Amino acid sequence: MNPPTHSNQPDKGFFSQLANSKSADEFVKGLWRDNPVFVQVLGMCPTLAVSNSATNAVSMGLATTFVLTMSNVLISMLRNFIPKQVRIASYVLIIATFVTITDYMIQAISIDIHKSLGAFIALIVVNCVILGRAEAFASKNTVGFSFLDGLGMGLGFTFGLFCIGTVREILGNGTFFAMQVMPESFEKWVIMVLPPGGFFTLALWLLIFKGYKLKKAAHE
Amino acid sequence: MNNESLWTIFINASLINNFVLATFLGICPFLGVSGKMDTATKMGAAVTFVMFISSACAYGIHALLTAIEAPFLELISFIVVIASTVQLVEMFIKKMSPALFKALGIFLPLITTNCAVLAVALFQTSKGYNLPQSLVYSLGGGAGFTLALVLMAGIRERLEFSEVRDVAKGTALALLVAGILSLSFMGFAGLGS
Numbered sequence: 231m232n233p234p235t236h237s238n239q240p241d242k243g244f245f246s247q248l249a250n251s252k253s254a255d256e257f258v259k260g261l262w263r264d265n266p267v268f269v270q271v272l273g274m275c276p277t278l279a280v281s282n283s284a285t286n287a288v289s290m291g292l293a294t295t296f297v298l299t300m301s302n303v304l305i306s307m308l309r310n311f312i313p314k315q316v317r318i319a320s321y322v323l324i325i326a327t328f329v330t331i332t333d334y335m336i337q338a339i340s341i342d343i344h345k346s347l348g349a350f351i352a353l354i355v356v357n358c359v360i361l362g363r364a365e366a367f368a369s370k371n372t373v374g375f376s377f378l379d380g381l382g383m384g385l386g387f388t389f390g391l392f393c394i395g396t397v398r399e400i401l402g403n404g405t406f407f408a409m410q411v412m413p414e415s416f417e418k419w420v421i422m423v424l425p426p427g428g429f430f431t432l433a434l435w436l437l438i439f440k441g442y443k444l445k446k447a448a449h450e
Numbered sequence: 451m452n453n454e455s456l457w458t459i460f461i462n463a464s465l466i467n468n469f470v471l472a473t474f475l476g477i478c479p480f481l482g483v484s485g486k487m488d489t490a491t492k493m494g495a496a497v498t499f500v501m502f503i504s505s506a507c508a509y510g511i512h513a514l515l516t517a518i519e520a521p522f523l524e525l526i527s528f529i530v531v532i533a534s535t536v537q538l539v540e541m542f543i544k545k546m547s548p549a550l551f552k553a554l555g556i557f558l559p560l561i562t563t564n565c566a567v568l569a570v571a572l573f574q575t576s577k578g579y580n581l582p583q584s585l586v587y588s589l590g591g592g593a594g595f596t597l598a599l600v601l602m603a604g605i606r607e608r609l610e611f612s613e614v615r616d617v618a619k620g621t622a623l624a625l626l627v628a629g630i631l632s633l634s635f636m637g638f639a640g641l642g643s
Contacts, residue, residue: 275565279474326526349572356563425472429629436622
């Protein structure tokens, strides 16, 4: 599904763009209609790998949101200067730069989070969501729209990770954001925090979303 | 320095910590190209080749960047090396077998953004492997990726002929199958010690 292009519109100021309803739409579409995790099924590797607890899932989501927004803005600024032939290489370099910044930033904020996310911070570089948005959106749209698109997609991604992380943490560990929520007698489903649990939880969410969609389509 | 024997590293990378089913690397091509057995094998071979080359380059880059004390350039250099290797493989396949080039489609350039390839470079550095260890690690990782892809393709070829309810068609079903495969790969966990 290709987003509409706005490149033929006259270049307006950033805030006047914010005011019209189209920009609100660019922001909201990433949260729900084109949600990167549940609808586009992109960026599966970090989605499954770091969603074993809600804390990990949210910090990974926010790190990705930062990289996505910043790289969208920069790529959109440079979209008229980057030659078509080397665009993917240039995008990857821009993304890698922001990921390096994020890596050092997380290390400065919390060593614990840095340890539990491990190599997956560096692997944000190869998250298909980011390169996908750069190619499909930021390379064709103005800075303001790209910023909103990046932010919306990033938060949508965070939401997806949060949904999976919550289920896995509550069932697998009996906790939610490291707080005990299940009664003492609750038998932990260890499988949920192990790799297979990631696959099963995501499959479950996809089934729920698909079922909801089919039901809605049948009603209309 | 790391003293693991080459054999241990290979078994570890291919079975116990299988890249796809135990560490969730390279899920996108795993779900995308595992429809047919034939394409799956060749995709596996292409990824293994890229891994092997980039692993050798990554070892050199790491040594160089440590010498000039610029570790923050590591990630950027790795990704550039991988992107160029993929470009090379793409031109090679296009020349040798246009049919295969067509079958792999968009997933060929997407090897660049295959996390498994970058992960080999990152993990071998963080584990402190020397050159032969790194190369064996990359081969093990590639073998594990190919194995997962081929297993999945075999199952999905059979699923084509079975009746599936609308709600489960597509990605959800593939993920469930992957979950069961991953469950069975956990059986290898005792092998390492």
